[in-house]
Structures are given as structure tokens and as C-alpha cells.
Amino acid sequence: MTKRLYYDRPELLEFDSVVASAETVEQSRPAVILRETAFYPTSGGQVHDTGWLTLGGGDRAEDRLRVAEVADAEDGRIVHYLEAPSKLPLAGAAVHGSIDRERRHDHMQQHTGQHVLSAAFIELYQMPTVSFHMGEDYCSIDLAAPSVSSEQIAGAEKRANHVVFENRPVRIRYVSRAEAERLGLRKLPPAERDELRLIEVEDFDVSACGGTHVSSSGQIGSILLRKSERVRQGTRVEFVCGGRAVRMARRDYNALGEAAALFSSQLWDVPDQIRKNVEESKLVRKQKEDALDQLAELMALAALHNQAETNGRKIVVRAFSDRDIGFAKLFAQKVTRAGTPAIALVASSVDPPGLVFAQTSSQTLAQASGGAPGSTADMGALLKQVLSSVGGRGGGSRDFAQGGVPAGSKINVEQLLQQAAGTIGA
Numbered sequence: 001m002t003k004r005l006y007y008d009r010p011e012l013l014e015f016d017s018v019v020a021s022a023e024t025v026e027q028s029r030p031a032v033i034l035r036e037t038a039f040y041p042t043s044g045g046q047v048h049d050t051g052w053l054t055l056g057g058g059d060r061a062e063d064r065l066r067v068a069e070v071a072d073a074e075d076g077r078i079v080h081y082l083e084a085p086s087k088l089p090l091a092g093a094a095v096h097g098s099i100d101r102e103r104r105h106d107h108m109q110q111h112t113g114q115h116v117l118s119a120a121f122i123e124l125y126q127m128p129t130v131s132f133h134m135g136e137d138y139c140s141i142d143l144a145a146p147s148v149s150s151e152q153i154a155g156a157e158k159r160a161n162h163v164v165f166e167n168r169p170v171r172i173r174y175v176s177r178a179e180a181e182r183l184g185l186r187k188l189p190p191a192e193r194d195e196l197r198l199i200e201v202e203d204f205d206v207s208a209c210g211g212t213h214v215s216s217s218g219q220i221g222s223i224l225l226r227k228s229e230r231v232r233q234g235t236r237v238e239f240v241c242g243g244r245a246v247r248m249a250r251r252d253y254n255a256l257g258e259a260a261a262l263f264s265s266q267l268w269d270v271p272d273q274i275r276k277n278v279e280e281s282k283l284v285r286k287q288k289e290d291a292l293d294q295l296a297e298l299m300a301l302a303a304l305h306n307q308a309e310t311n312g313r314k315i316v317v318r319a320f321s322d323r324d325i326g327f328a329k330l331f332a333q334k335v336t337r338a339g340t341p342a343i344a345l346v347a348s349s350v351d352p353p354g355l356v357f358a359q360t361s362s363q364t365l366a367q368a369s370g371g372a373p374g375s376t377a378d379m380g381a382l383l384k385q386v387l388s389s390v391g392g393r394g395g396g397s398r399d400f401a402q403g404g405v406p407a408g409s410k411i412n413v414e415q416l417l418q419q420a421a422g423t424i425g426a
């Protein structure tokens, strides 16, 4: 088993040790095991350390080995995975370990903050923490509670920060299992070991934990609670501590500040401004839809008026270069529903270009023409026919069909309309 120096000296970031073994493991990953280490392996929700192992005086670049990941092996050894490719040191070689400070300090702030926060949720609302996760940006705890109100979030945040401000000592001690049970720990691990490592935030929280923690609650800096959401095992609460809290607040401020500048408003007025804008754009969209509907109707009536009748129906052929396919469809519907038996062959060349073929119901057309041959056509079949020649896609029913030509292609939709008109004898 590797001796874990961080158990008793979590502040130790530089240490000397001896290589116990070194080998290349799964998928050519160079891995080193030391007799003792201050590197923390991923466990208990806390993420592993990174840093350097230096051989000899470290004068040569190849003697400086980058530790990319640290993991717990099942046999109690700690494995330092090196960045590949690395020269593997020999067993028995003296080595100096250096842990990346900022990363470790951040982890200690987050982890100790989690203890305080979990204890605050118990003290105030009897909500136990069932799991802890430390991510790249934020951390989270899962509470065994079906829901957590925003008042409870604010309450736990206030209480936890109060404990931070009191700067209570955070101590490590070892007790027997029996003693731990008497102490009434917030969290007791499954019965594996006889001796337990306890982390005590003075007169506030005692829990069994193998992680690294700051030595007084003031070093947590601050605890900022973020989003909460329902998860399978209860409610997940996101939080950030210390330096992360400042970074995240800075990022939020920048985003909110930018939004406020766009509205020329104060930060706290942004939600109201957004609500107002959403309402306004809904209204404008509705007005635009109404106006387009009226325009399509007027254009349809004018087109029908100017078109001579053949076989008891009018055929309107129209290609739009300044209106999209949505408007083309609206226009086709207006032409075929205006009370005059009609066929509409309509296109739009606005990207994405498309075609709409529609007719007043084939039954009405047949009646209007007195059953003259060729008075009605199958719009779906007609569309497929003209599109198949240019690689377009589309289809529909006998009375209404819609399709498109490949976007960005140089296909002239007006020519396709002429081709369709020719087919039905317009």
C-alpha cells in the first residue's frame, strides 16, 4: 500500500519519495508507484491532483515527468499516470514530487465548502447529502429531498457562509469505529476499516472523509449556491466556493452587463426588459402575419382577375423572386380558395427555392368544366415530374403539393413552372 502523506499533511505540495515500481499499463500509459505520495487520487467526489515527478536534479528535460492523472488501485496503491511518452524511472530511484498548487487549493476549497454546506442543509432542513460531484466549472451535491425551495437554497447559503466567516478550525483526527458511532457523524462510511479519519469543522460538523481540506473554514472564502434541479435520487444543488465563486460571479456580471448595455438599462432591470421585448416581438410577428395574409389575398384576387378562363378554370403561374416559399404557399391557397375554379403553379427563388402546385378541389374543377378532358391534373404527380428532372424533392396529394430544389443550385424555378404549365396545357 502507498503511504498517503496528504492524510496528515494536506498542505504538503512538495515532497521526496522513492519509486516502488514503474511500468507501462493499459494502452501504453506510463505509470509510476511511489512508496509514499502527497498526490491525491480521484476519490470521494474529489478530483485528482496533477504535477511533476523529478528525478535526480531535474537538469535534463527527460528527468521531469508530468503527472497527468492519479488513481487509486484496488490493492491500496496510488498510481501516478504520466503524460506519454515518458521515460520510466527505475525502482528504487529517488524522486521529488511537486503538486500543482492552484488546482489543489481549488479542490480543498470546494471540498471543505461541501462539508459545511452539507452540514447546513442537515442543521436547517434535515436534508442529508447522498453524493458529491466536483466538476471542471462547478460542484454539486445530491440531497435526499424531493424538492428544495429557493428560500431553503438562500437559507443554507447564508448559514454556510456564516460558518465560513467565523473562521472555525478544521481538524483531522482518527478514531475507532465504535468511537465514531458514539460521536454521531453526519456520514459514516460502510464497515470496512476499524480506524476512521474524521474531518471536524469545530462545533459544527464531523464526518468521515479521506479527502484534502483547508485548515480553517475562512479559507473556503465563500460559498455560492447556483441551480437546483430534480434528479433520480432527490435534488441536485450546484455550488462553487472561493476562487471559483469569484470567477463565476465575474462571468455572470460580464454577461448580464452586456445584456444591460444592449437595453441601456440597469442590471436588475434586464429580466423586465426581456419580458417586454418578448411581448413586443410576439405582437409584431402577429401583425406581420396578418399583413402578409391580406397581401397574398389581394395579389391572388388581382392575378385571377387578369387571367382568362380555359376549360372552366383559371391557371395562375407565378414565380416570386422577393418572397419566400411560405408566402408562395399562402398565395397558392388564396388563388385556389377565392371561389373561382383555379390551378396555381407558384414558385419562390428565395433561398431555399421551392415550388407549390395547388388546385381548387378536382371535383369542383371537373364540374366547372362540364367534364372536359384535361381540366384537372394530379398536382403531386405533376410536381414529382418536374422536380425529378433537376434532382429536387417533394410531393403531396392530388390537390396540393410542395417541394424544393437543392439549395444553392442554379436551377431556374420559373422554367420549371413553364414546364408544368405546358404539361397541363395552360
Ligand SMILES: [Zn+2]
Residues within 6 Å of the ligand: 111, 112, 115, 199, 209, 210, 211, 212, 213
Ligand atoms: Zn471531505
